[in-house]
Amino acid sequence: MKNFIYDVPTRILFGQGQVSNLGKEVKKHASKVLLLYGKNSIKQSGLYDEVIKYLSEENIDIIELSGVDPNPRIETVRKGADLCRKFNLELVLAVGGGSTIDCAKAIAAQAKYHGDVWKDLYVDKKVNLLTSALPVASILTLAATGSEMNGNTVISNPAENLKLGLGSSILRPVFSILDPTYTFSVNKYQTAAGIVDIMSHLFEQYFSPDKKGYLQARVMEGLLKTVIHYGPIAFENPTDYEARANIMWASSLSLNGLTSVGKESTDWATHAMEHELSAKYDITHGVGLGILTPYWMEYVLDIENVHRFVEYANNVWGIFGEDDFEVARKVIRKTREFFDSLDIPSTLTDINIDSSKFEDMATGATRLGTIGTMKKLNYADVLEILTMSL
Amino acid sequence: MKNFIYDVPTRILFGQGQVSNLGKEVKKHASKVLLLYGKNSIKQSGLYDEVIKYLSEENIDIIELSGVDPNPRIETVRKGADLCRKFNLELVLAVGGGSTIDCAKAIAAQAKYHGDVWKDLYVDKKVNLLTSALPVASILTLAATGSEMNGNTVISNPAENLKLGLGSSILRPVFSILDPTYTFSVNKYQTAAGIVDIMSHLFEQYFSPDKKGYLQARVMEGLLKTVIHYGPIAFENPTDYEARANIMWASSLSLNGLTSVGKESTDWATHAMEHELSAKYDITHGVGLGILTPYWMEYVLDIENVHRFVEYANNVWGIFGEDDFEVARKVIRKTREFFDSLDIPSTLTDINIDSSKFEDMATGATRLGTIGTMKKLNYADVLEILTMSL
Numbered sequence: 001m002k003n004f005i006y007d008v009p010t011r012i013l014f015g016q017g018q019v020s021n022l023g024k025e026v027k028k029h030a031s032k033v034l035l036l037y038g039k040n041s042i043k044q045s046g047l048y049d050e051v052i053k054y055l056s057e058e059n060i061d062i063i064e065l066s067g068v069d070p071n072p073r074i075e076t077v078r079k080g081a082d083l084c085r086k087f088n089l090e091l092v093l094a095v096g097g098g099s100t101i102d103c104a105k106a107i108a109a110q111a112k113y114h115g116d117v118w119k120d121l122y123v124d125k126k127v128n129l130l131t132s133a134l135p136v137a138s139i140l141t142l143a144a145t146g147s148e149m150n151g152n153t154v155i156s157n158p159a160e161n162l163k164l165g166l167g168s169s170i171l172r173p174v175f176s177i178l179d180p181t182y183t184f185s186v187n188k189y190q191t192a193a194g195i196v197d198i199m200s201h202l203f204e205q206y207f208s209p210d211k212k213g214y215l216q217a218r219v220m221e222g223l224l225k226t227v228i229h230y231g232p233i234a235f236e237n238p239t240d241y242e243a244r245a246n247i248m249w250a251s252s253l254s255l256n257g258l259t260s261v262g263k264e265s266t267d268w269a270t271h272a273m274e275h276e277l278s279a280k281y282d283i284t285h286g287v288g289l290g291i292l293t294p295y296w297m298e299y300v301l302d303i304e305n306v307h308r309f310v311e312y313a314n315n316v317w318g319i320f321g322e323d324d325f326e327v328a329r330k331v332i333r334k335t336r337e338f339f340d341s342l343d344i345p346s347t348l349t350d351i352n353i354d355s356s357k358f359e360d361m362a363t364g365a366t367r368l369g370t371i372g373t374m375k376k377l378n379y380a381d382v383l384e385i386l387t388m389s390l
Numbered sequence: 391m392k393n394f395i396y397d398v399p400t401r402i403l404f405g406q407g408q409v410s411n412l413g414k415e416v417k418k419h420a421s422k423v424l425l426l427y428g429k430n431s432i433k434q435s436g437l438y439d440e441v442i443k444y445l446s447e448e449n450i451d452i453i454e455l456s457g458v459d460p461n462p463r464i465e466t467v468r469k470g471a472d473l474c475r476k477f478n479l480e481l482v483l484a485v486g487g488g489s490t491i492d493c494a495k496a497i498a499a500q501a502k503y504h505g506d507v508w509k510d511l512y513v514d515k516k517v518n519l520l521t522s523a524l525p526v527a528s529i530l531t532l533a534a535t536g537s538e539m540n541g542n543t544v545i546s547n548p549a550e551n552l553k554l555g556l557g558s559s560i561l562r563p564v565f566s567i568l569d570p571t572y573t574f575s576v577n578k579y580q581t582a583a584g585i586v587d588i589m590s591h592l593f594e595q596y597f598s599p600d601k602k603g604y605l606q607a608r609v610m611e612g613l614l615k616t617v618i619h620y621g622p623i624a625f626e627n628p629t630d631y632e633a634r635a636n637i638m639w640a641s642s643l644s645l646n647g648l649t650s651v652g653k654e655s656t657d658w659a660t661h662a663m664e665h666e667l668s669a670k671y672d673i674t675h676g677v678g679l680g681i682l683t684p685y686w687m688e689y690v691l692d693i694e695n696v697h698r699f700v701e702y703a704n705n706v707w708g709i710f711g712e713d714d715f716e717v718a719r720k721v722i723r724k725t726r727e728f729f730d731s732l733d734i735p736s737t738l739t740d741i742n743i744d745s746s747k748f749e750d751m752a753t754g755a756t757r758l759g760t761i762g763t764m765k766k767l768n769y770a771d772v773l774e775i776l777t778m779s780l
Contacts, residue, residue, distance in 0.1 A: 001404075001405070001631075001635040001636065001639065002405065003404060003405025003406065003408065004402075004405060005401065005402065005404070006402040007399075007401040007402070008398065008399075009397075009398075009399040011395065011397040012394075012395065012396040013395055014391075014394050014395070014651070015391070015394060015652075016393065180391075214619060214620070214632075214636055215612070215613070215636045218611075218612030218613070218616050219612040219613070220612075221608075221612060222605070222608030222612040223605070223608070223609070226604055226605040226608050229604060230604070241391075242391060242602060242604075245391035245652070246391065246604055246605045249391065249605055249652065250605055253605075253648075258643075261404070262404065262635070262639065
């Protein structure tokens with residue numbers, strides 16, 4: 001096991017009705033907040049009114065910024081940071097899914113940063129320049145990204161055709177409210193995309209060529225089984241509390257550090273490729289991941305890493321066999337079938353993407369060098385996986 | 391899933407050599423500390439010298455208290471609290487195993503508490519009276535209790551023949567240093583007892599009569615598999631880093647809240663019974679648990695809870711079968727055989743305990759009412775389990 005620091009102080013308030021604690025949780029950190037959300041869905045659901053009520057009860061001043069996009073954009077970040085400075089806001093409260101929380105983190109960083117976070121932190125990756133940020137808190141309405149319990153943020157810059165990530169423990173939310181009933185209204189398409197996103201986070205950490213990380217692999221298998229068990233239940237019955245709750249908590253635990261700390265290596269090539277796809281085509285992240293993942297699995301599978309596929313097959317799906325490669329191919333098919341069962345498209349053609357930007361995307365995904373560890377993917381490898389995905 | 395708050399801010403510094411960060415971690419919280427440890431083993435190993443060196447480098451004043459017993463006693467707690475008050479100490483640093491850390495927490499509580507923590511908190515269970523405590527930090531030298539990442543403390547009062555626990559989030563260590571090499575010198579007996587203790591913590595949370603807690607059960611199965619895989623390796627080869635590291639981290643994750651939050655119920659009857667045993671006979675906690683657990687399993691198994699045994703059999707041991715009760719009995723035998731393989735005694739007679747204090751113990755274990763949830767055990771039930779264990 002590699003040396004690590006595990007430091008996950010985000011306070012999680014989990015369960016139905018936890019929003020009633022919002023005011024007093026915010027009050028610990030701030031008396032003036034930026035309230036950030038996306039479209040009107042939180043107004044339709046009544047959540048907006050509850051947020052206003054519980055913040056007002058504690059006399060917390062609110063400046064609002066709405067209209068955060070599903071792939072949140074740098075312009076929104078700049079707008080939010082300007083508001084924070086202008087009104088001396090003390091905390092950014094995101095109400096929404098991962099996009100809104102990611103945007104809140106970028107705003108919290110930019111609000112206290114003298115340069116341009118996009119250029120310095122997202123593009124040039126000088127993460128050490130970030131020494132402080134406003135505190136971020138979240139009320140989660142979609143289980144997918146894990147952003148509610150980690151320091152990651154992914155932002156799009158359509159003018160530059162870029163979608164880039166940043167991770168810093170400074171950006172970890174101080175608290176997050178996870179009420180599974182807020183996800184009852186998530187439609188089948190977004191529910192499925194969220195399930196794939198969670199599984200992909202686990203795959204990216206689970207699949208590594210080294211033979212260590214025993215504890216982490218066993219914990220991830222438990223989380224994968226949870227999502228595989230409850231995913232189809234939530235897909236069929238959107239108001240099944242137990243299913244929504246298990247998926248929501250699995251989502252947070254799958255990307256808060258628990259499953260990666262101490263691991264010798266993780267992969268993340270599929271995410272790098274998908275970020276290119278959704279930067280160019282503004283598709284739903286989980287759908288992009290669902291299309292690419294099985295092709296990536298087929299492409300990287302080799303004698304050096306087949307043991308990970310066998311573990312995955314045995315321990316998650318109960319698939320056993322004499323021949324390791326046969327077992328591996330079976331479990332890759334099984335994974336695709338699972339995504340199919342959630343109506344996830346299985347090719348890029350299905351979502352009207354052709355090969356015209358493949359070269360751009362392969363260049364973009366590998367602009368800092370090879371990606372991944374199961375197999376180190378270069379430009380030609382990425383091009384090949386994209387072509388397989390057509 | 392039940393509503394819950396998950397708030398585990400303990401910063402973990404994991405891996406070989408992390409003690410070099412001790413000074414600067416302490417400095418965040420204190421400039422004068424109580425250094426608490428047990429016998430001379432940390433002097434023999436050289437760890438004591440390192441601790442002094444890294445604290446001194448940051449000009450941290452040190453008052454020492456050594457001689458903490460394996461079942462730490464209330465007199466030591468009082469002595470430590472007096473030192474904290476007398477010298478205005480700002481943090482209690484425990485260097486040792488769970489006993490030392492438990493003792494540090496009790497000292498940290500008593501140092502800021504006007505009444506008697508033993509009477510008010512341990513005996514009378516008025517946990518809400520504890521509103522503050524000195525910060526606690528730890529350097530762990532034995533993987534077993536999980537005390538390094540939770541707010542639990544168990545203290546013995548030999549004069550009253552009592553061993554009682556207390557849990558409060560206020561007592562969670564601010565940081566803990568987990569260096570697996572410190573456990574290289576732990577002997578086979580204590581290594582085995584630690585393994586059983588970790589497994590018992592998981593059993594106490596895993597076994598519950600309700601059919602919920604899917605995610606938690608799957609994560610616990612992962613941790614159980616980790617300990618079952620690496621336990622015998624560490625037992626045979628005490629300096630196997632990967633084994634010691636996996637066991638150490640599993641130990642912390644098994645009792646920090648991760649595996650219990652959201653569960654409808656947990657059990658903890660075996661711990662209640664074992665505390666009676668070690669209060670009366672000063673035996674090693676993990677050994678007491680190892681003896682009692684399989685008898686407890688046999689005794690509580692019934693139609694209402696057999697499903698938990700079947701899950702445990704299928705998912706941890708790969709034991710399957712047509713008849714649920716047969717599968718359950720097989721996995722109980724398997725658990726005993728595993729403990730046997732670590733040379734854990736299998737009866738009370740093996741450790742020279744007879745039935746003479748059984749009635750006292752049954753009274754003590756049930757003094758606040760029935761214990762456990764798999765089957766609610768009363769005085770007669772406890773007496774029966776103790777008798778089975780002879």
